[in-house]
Amino acid sequence: MRGNGLPYALKPRVPVGGGKVAIPDHQTQSGLYVEAKFGPSADLTKNQKKAFSLDPDGFRLDHFLPQDMGAATAAIASNLAMTASRPRAKTDGSSPQNRSRGR
Incomplete structure (x- = not known):
């Protein structure tokens, strides 16, 4: 959520005992707390x-x-490539069935 996340003051606080809290990234409408991490060495904090x-x-x-980011990018790129390589439908009504044969 880099750059577009909730301001720190608006993030949920989850009491964990001893006057300490965990601060997850956000809370879903159903009440589930979500923490997002990126990278092989990313880890939860002690309170999380x-x-x-x-x-x-x-x-x-x-x-x-x-x-994961590479796989997502590849899926999007392959879909774009498939869409771009399809023949475009003619929109002027000049399909082979509508053309006269030189008569």
């Missing part, structure tokens, strides 16, 4: 791990790797 252990069904970790 604690919150997840306290309520594993209430949290979702979206962990993206560089190859």
Whole structure:
């Protein structure tokens, strides 16, 4: 959510005990807390791990790797290539069935 995420003050706070809180990236409309991480070395903070252990069904970790981005880009590019290589339909009504044969 780099650059487009919620301001820090608006992010949800999840109490984990001892006066500490975990701050996930956002909360879905159904109430599920979501934390998004990118990269092979990305990890949850200590408080996020604690919150997840306290309520594993209430949290979702979206962990993206560089190859995930490559796969998504490849899928989009292949779809664009297929669309671009299709013959375009004629829109002026000049299909072979409508043309006269030189009469």
